[in-house]
């Protein structure tokens with residue numbers, strides 16, 4: 001399950017079957033084709049057909065020699081994720097559900113005037129067990145492959161009208177991305193490649209609940225992607241009661257790594273601060289958070305909790321959220337209140353648990 005982000009790349013053939021080109025980077029396609037005497041640029045050409053031009057078969061690759069197309073048809077494949085259902089929210093966001101081995105995953109497409117953001121899943125379930133999260137109740141079934149993550153972006157791209165493309169990708173769907181580090185790094189490299197989907201690295205964000213050693217490894221992998229850390233409390237005691245990983249890695253560990261791993265010039269680490277009533281929503285919490293934020297370049301998104309049936313937490317009052325926001329603003333922090341989109345289709349932050357639009361009323365008891 002685990003693997004180094006810097007592991008040497010190989011052209012993997014599961015069980016000796018065809019190679020899935022969706023999972024390969026251009027240089028890996030070149031390596032695959034080199035024994036055939038193909039020039040190195042073929043890797044970029046094939047990669048662009050799969051990722052940028054979204055070819056579904058090899059016949060479409062009209063500028064490849066016929067013999068090569070025939071060889072690819074025999075030895076390679078282009079996997080394709082097709083949504084089982086697409087649910088439309090009244091706010092314009094769309095949730096796509098996919099059946100994959102082991103269960104159902106979801107992606108959420110959030111078009112805006114100047115951007116199209118896609119929230120992707122990185123695992124089927126999650127083993128982090130955060131108390132506020134529906135996914136956390138499922139436990140982990142398995143890690144998604146890079147091809148399944150890239151496949152979510154390709155599928156979302158097909159849902160967009162002509163002329164629009166996915167401009168921002170956030171790994172904030174089902175799963176803890178850094179618990180699936182090597183495949184997430186591979187997916188980020190493919191998604192941000194300039195011959196492919198061309199999502200800017202800075203507009204690609206990998207979120208973590210605080211897997212500190214993996215966070216360091218991810219930043220060192222040098223993908224250029226942004227990092228977001230989810231917090232919901234400002235003392236270790238309060239955090240540990242909600243986020244089990246907090247017992248292993250405390251807030252000071254987190255601040256230390258964010259201080260050491262400075263983002264590129266002019267960029268900031270993002271803190272996604274989930275506001276749960278009575279957990280971390282007081283002015284005293286805002287004061288402690290402010291002291292933390294002063295120690296590294298940061299911006300903060302305040303996310304009022306979206307309750308789900310049976311949730312053991314409540315959303316703080318608008319007044320409490322506003323007071324928290326005001327306090328941080330007055331201390332000079334870059335802070336925004338984020339109102340989750342897609343609440344009516346179970347697509348808002350923390351609602352991707354069952355990947356079902358209508359979770360059964362007893363879901364929370366599972």
Ligand code: SF4
Pocket residue numbers: 126127128129130133134135136137173174175176209
């Ligand atoms: S919040 Fe993220 S890390 Fe925590 S259980 Fe949910 S999906 Fe996993």
